[in-house]
Amino acid sequence: MLLRQRLGNSGHISILSLHYQSRYQISDNNMNNYKRNILITGGAGFIGSHVVRLFVKKYPEYHIINLDKLTYAGNLANLSDIEQAPNYSFVKADIADLDDMRCIIRDNNIDGIIHLAAESHVDRSIRDPFTFARTNVMGTLALLQAAREYWESLPEKFEGKLFYHISTDEVYGALELTAPQGIESPFSTKASSEHHHAYGEEFFVESTPYNPHSPYSASKASSDHFVRAYHDTYGMPTLVTNCSNNYGPYQFPEKLIPLFINNIRHRKPLPVYGKGENVRDWLFVEDHARAIDLIFHKGKVADTYNIGGFNEWKNIDIIKVLIRTVDRLLGNPEGYSDSLITYVTDRAGHDLRYAIDSRKLQKELGWEPSLQFEEGIERTVKWYLDNQPWVDRITSGDYQKYYEEMYANR
Numbered sequence: 001m002l003l004r005q006r007l008g009n010s011g012h013i014s015i016l017s018l019h020y021q022s023r024y025q026i027s028d029n030n031m032n033n034y035k036r037n038i039l040i041t042g043g044a045g046f047i048g049s050h051v052v053r054l055f056v057k058k059y060p061e062y063h064i065i066n067l068d069k070l071t072y073a074g075n076l077a078n079l080s081d082i083e084q085a086p087n088y089s090f091v092k093a094d095i096a097d098l099d100d101m102r103c104i105i106r107d108n109n110i111d112g113i114i115h116l117a118a119e120s121h122v123d124r125s126i127r128d129p130f131t132f133a134r135t136n137v138m139g140t141l142a143l144l145q146a147a148r149e150y151w152e153s154l155p156e157k158f159e160g161k162l163f164y165h166i167s168t169d170e171v172y173g174a175l176e177l178t179a180p181q182g183i184e185s186p187f188s189t190k191a192s193s194e195h196h197h198a199y200g201e202e203f204f205v206e207s208t209p210y211n212p213h214s215p216y217s218a219s220k221a222s223s224d225h226f227v228r229a230y231h232d233t234y235g236m237p238t239l240v241t242n243c244s245n246n247y248g249p250y251q252f253p254e255k256l257i258p259l260f261i262n263n264i265r266h267r268k269p270l271p272v273y274g275k276g277e278n279v280r281d282w283l284f285v286e287d288h289a290r291a292i293d294l295i296f297h298k299g300k301v302a303d304t305y306n307i308g309g310f311n312e313w314k315n316i317d318i319i320k321v322l323i324r325t326v327d328r329l330l331g332n333p334e335g336y337s338d339s340l341i342t343y344v345t346d347r348a349g350h351d352l353r354y355a356i357d358s359r360k361l362q363k364e365l366g367w368e369p370s371l372q373f374e375e376g377i378e379r380t381v382k383w384y385l386d387n388q389p390w391v392d393r394i395t396s397g398d399y400q401k402y403y404e405e406m407y408a409n410r
């Protein structure tokens with residue numbers, strides 16, 4: 001159900017209250033009928049759309065309001081299957097607009113916020129750090145401030161409220177790659193597969209000091225600090241989680257996995273940064289959404305949880321898996337697309353290895369990945385091949401320009 005963005009009837013109201021008049025109030029839903037009114041920011045993006053879908057379907061007693069600016073990365077088609085649900089509304093707004101955030105939170109009596117809206121692509125942050133500071137830092141601050149003002153104005157104040165901030169493992173910096181051949185992983189989980197090793201002895205834990213390198217991770221680190229500061233200074237109930245690399249359906253094809261699936265399909269070069277030795281820890285996006293649900297409901301306020309896949313891969317190895325899988329599903333002979341691999345200039349400040357230790361979440365709340373990587377990647381490749389119109393729509397127009405700028409002469 002789309003939100004009506006209507007201007008309030010300003011006949012008898014003061015200038016001050018005009019500010020809060022129901023420009024963003026959801027007219028079709030009687031807010032009092034719902035047990036909770038939850039604002040999910042960035043719900044038209046990759047991870048956000050999976051979180052919105054999960055909450056809308058699982059909690060008909062909650063009203064889910066998806067707030068998104070619909071940047072290049074936001075796409076309402078990601079939610080076409082649930083957009084008519086009675087407990088779902090969408091509002092187009094910019095989190096950095098403090099006045100709008102005040103209106104939306106107040107007029108819709110929001111009691112829980114799951115904050116995913118962000119600029120999320122490292123390569124873009126290298127080109128345009130200011131946009132990242134504006135959205136990720138100032139946007140998060142505006143949202144925090146608007147929530148604080150509203151919740152403090154209520155008789156019950158912060159009771160029953162939660163500001164849950166979704167962050168990244170990149171804030172911790174980079175780990176050493178001390179075992180290039182791979183060593184036995186210290187973790188035993190359902191995520192284990194034949195390929196289950198670690199590329200170093202160290203892992204990111206919740207107490208690992210922040211050491212961001214890219215403008216993206218610096219902006220996320222800054223926003224994490226603001227969230228914690230709002231708890232420590234004002235007593236606002238907050239929570240932060242730091243997750244590893246997600247993969248799955250609806251990811252914008254600027255990120256490694258969807259970009260490479262699309263390029264293999266169209267027989268375009270596969271631009272591997274540096275030597276392809278960098279290591280990432282991959283988690284299927286629906287498992288991240290499940291973790292967010294669990295932590296939103298059962299997580300300890302003011303705490304931090306790391307969320308990871310227990311699933312480290314060197315880029316070049318994952319690229320080979322993608323090539324094999326796409327070729328097999330398209331009926332191409334084995335090795336058909338190997339020659340597309342093209343080594344290009346490395347990403348500036350490229351973090352060598354990310355590896356998350358998410359045993360705290362496993363131990364305290366019983367979460368672990370439900371899918372083995374082999375199954376997750378098969379489902380993912382199939383999804384992109386079966387949903388070519390979705391990919392085509394996204395990769396037309398501006399995307400071509402972006403691709404040219406980012407990869408030409410690299």
Ligand code: NAD
Pocket residue numbers: 041042043044045046047048067068069070071072073074075093094095096115116117118119120121135139166167168169220242243244245246247251252
């Ligand atoms: P995404 O780029 O796919 O989606 C971001 C969404 O935020 C888009 O819908 C976009 O329109 C919206 N948005 C951007 N600026 C906005 C603004 N000013 N106001 C309102 N909406 C705005 O990102 P994603 O990969 O789904 O990541 C979601 C969150 O999870 C981010 O905070 C990211 O830092 C974090 N995260 C991502 C990963 C990953 O692997 N993708 C891993 C860990 C954490």
Ligand code: DAU
Pocket residue numbers: 120121122123167168169170243244245246254255256257259271272273274278279280315347354
């Ligand atoms: O770790 C969590 C982070 O994972 C999230 O916070 C970010 O929002 C998300 O974008 C992701 O960041 P990465 O930089 O790790 O993801 P990306 O898909 O851009 O790149 C994955 C790896 O692949 C990285 O080592 C760079 C490399 N790469 C990427 C692209 C786009 C290439 O070799 N070639 C490419 O064309």
